[in-house]
Amino acid sequence: MAAARDLRAIEMAGDDDAVELAKRHLVQPWPYAGSVGNEARALIGEGDGIYITDVTGKRLIDGPAGMWCINVGHRREELAKVMYDQAMMLSYNTPWYTMNAPSAELAKRIADHAPGDLSHTFFTTGGSSAVETALRFMQFYNNVRGRPEKKLILSRGGAYHGSTYLSASLNGRPRDRDWMDGADDLVVKLSSPDPFRRLKGIDIAAFTDFLVDQFRDTVARVGPEKIGAFVGEPVQASGGVVVPPDGYLKRIREICRDNDILYISDEVVTGFGRLGHVFASGDVFGIDPDMITFAKGVTSGYFPLGGVIISERLLQEMRRSNHPDALFGHGLTYTSHPIGCAVALKNLDILEDSVLAHTREVAPYFQARLKTLEELPLVGEVRGMGLMGCVECVADRESKDPLQLDKDVGKRIDAHCHELGLLVRPLINMCVMSPPLIITRAQIDDMVAILREGISRTMDDLRKEGVWQG
Template sequence: MAAIPKTIREAGSAGEEAKDELTRLAEGHLVQPWPVSGSIGAEARGRLEAGEGIYVTDAAGRRLIDGPAGMWCVNAGHRRKELADVMAAQAMELSYNSPWYTTNAPSAILSKRLADHAPQGVDHVFYTTGGSSAVETALRFMQFANNVKGRGEKKLIVSRQGGYHGSTYLSASLNGRPRDHDWMDSASDQVIKLACPNPFRRPDGVGAAEFCDYLVAEFRNVIETAGAERIGAFIAEPVMASGGVIVPPDGYLFRMRELCREHDILFIADEVVTAFGRLGHVFASQDVFGLDPDMITFAKGVTSGYFPLGGVMIAGRLLEELRRSNHSEAMFAHGLTYSSHPIGCAVALKNLDILEGGLLEHARAVSSHFQSRLKALEDLPLVGEVRGMGLMACIECVADRVSNNPLTLDLEVGKRIDGHCQELGLLVRPLINMCVMSPPLTITQAQIDDMADILRRGIELTMDDLAREGLWRG
């Protein structure tokens, strides 16, 4: 048996026998996210060895376009020396401080720079370790604030079918993808779910404007039925990410925000994916959708995935209301060991430098080419719709165009396409019958062309497979 590599460098220079040992170690000891019980703790997923720019290299030595940018997060691209250098320098200067009784310079400076990009008045930040903990923090803040105000019953949370907000207990309870709840417990008594604002799946004969009216009316009816005095928050991704890059109807988000304002319901914009350049701006709420949320959650692109960091932007008026309350002794008993981590905040500051230094402008410049090249895939018989915004898109495949409902066959379509694309040089994020694309923002027009060409060929090969197996006629 090969010796077990003790370091990453040692593993990278090891022979094939040692690399096989890495697979054995993963199968024997590593529990990966979102496993099925039949293979939990006994699987080794495809291993990546290196990354540079928009590319990653797998264990077989294949150079692949990183179509999902890791998990929507490697916005500045792989192997950015300036980010790595800042990480190392901060670790040597101050590697950690407890946020319970001290602070650090990077977190204070970053808070001001984030406030400068957020909608006016959304000018405070609570740092977390990622998106799930950011959403959890926003929800706990809502509960705390209502307790302090003597409104202990105003705690219900309204989310949407198709949405995704995290994997911690309360954040996961908001998720609107049915399979997320098949085997997992949730705080279902605290959550009300509205319809998914997906124009592609709206009822036949219903126009986009009429569909928007229906969605807004549904929320209004929920407020009247449940009682505004019981609803504490409405949370929404400006563009639903893991739900299939759902772009809502025009005016939908603004009208939902107005309903929240009318009934004193906090509007939480979940920008874990859409912030930090994915839609061409640091925050998309105001700059893209004209929204002024009460809170904005973020993570992922804040450090381009180089260090775990997230946070909640909070409107200053909400904090001022608490300071003016009759309960000055009330404690927001919520915190994380790694809140305001100095290394994470230092990396985020350098990442902001990169974004502000031209990457945001580049992302906006290439986004129309990205969207048009992928939109052209709709001429393929298997593709039902290509939708997206900025540098995020979804190719939804539909095998049954008569009923417009995914078949059992569709459950494997995304995986088949991903398999073919990997052979051709592209990583795809398959979501059942959908392929999600969200490449690093550094991608060029020529690289977009390469990505679109490979994806087209991967879908064509999948159609050939399905036809040959007698599963689909096109």
């Protein structure tokens, strides 16, 4: 702890310098053209448990858990120690012609938790590279099996699958692709499974049938011989915590199986505890995908690591092919990084020991307390699952129209909450919450109370400005 205090003293002394250096030299992710390369964002100095401390010394609840990833909380000494110990033993090895023990052990531990026959893991550096790897594997798989035309990918509105060229091409969120190129000739987009946005007068059962019929009709129209994979998040995370209707994913899985379309479940967010299990595909939604992608919570954000778990069936089919010399020409410098895998093993120990059970115990309380925010007239819906939640604001509940509101209403709420002691993930007209899994009931109460006040202050602002009458 003394070393941590010394480091913090150094950081605080250089805070002003860090802001200026960022404006001069640092390109932030997702910048606007008008400020690219000339922007400084909120400077964070410390983390401890579910809290972070900003440059002013203000202590904040880390509502987004970093970026859906600080699952076991900040400042876990056992994870820091593992990083040090592994670095002192073996800091790196080339994965091209050597291997390390932590990666092999982690692959086995992951297989023990994975549904169906998912038994082999290819490790990457994060979620985007995990999805990219899964898609490239699909392409390789079909090439080896003599089906070079079977490469199209089905994705959905509201989806977020990454920032690499191919993974980003799957994204279906507003504004993500307005100014960015993508492999549009390889992707077929379907409707978002968002029940809140279903047409007026259609019940959930009819909406589910519509989604499934659209999927089936698209496969028939495009041709199953041309479609290689469907990629879907069990819960659309950055799309606004969109929880699909009951039974929808199972029905989509069956259509994929019937048409020899690989089902890739993107669990970059939902994996490693966010829904109370290591993987949600089987334990929560009852499906057995052909591949699962993961990242974020696998190390609780302490080290960059991701991966894709692959079905034993797919590997056996390739081994039996007529092209045993075909090379899967894909790999990363940091594939199976020994430090990342060692951290993930210890992180998995912590999750299995108590955190997964704690998450399942407090999740209903978390969802119930967030739901009380629907009492506020600016709130159209509160939805979520596990320790994922979204507050969606609308101009009025009848039309559910967010466009009449200030488009930065989420940022307005976040600014008020920051002042009150809570960091929020603002998404246009939504506020997303995904706190560290170790959060207590009392801390949930604090978080929801601050969020309520932040929304209330935002309502007052909008009324004063004449933007919203409420």
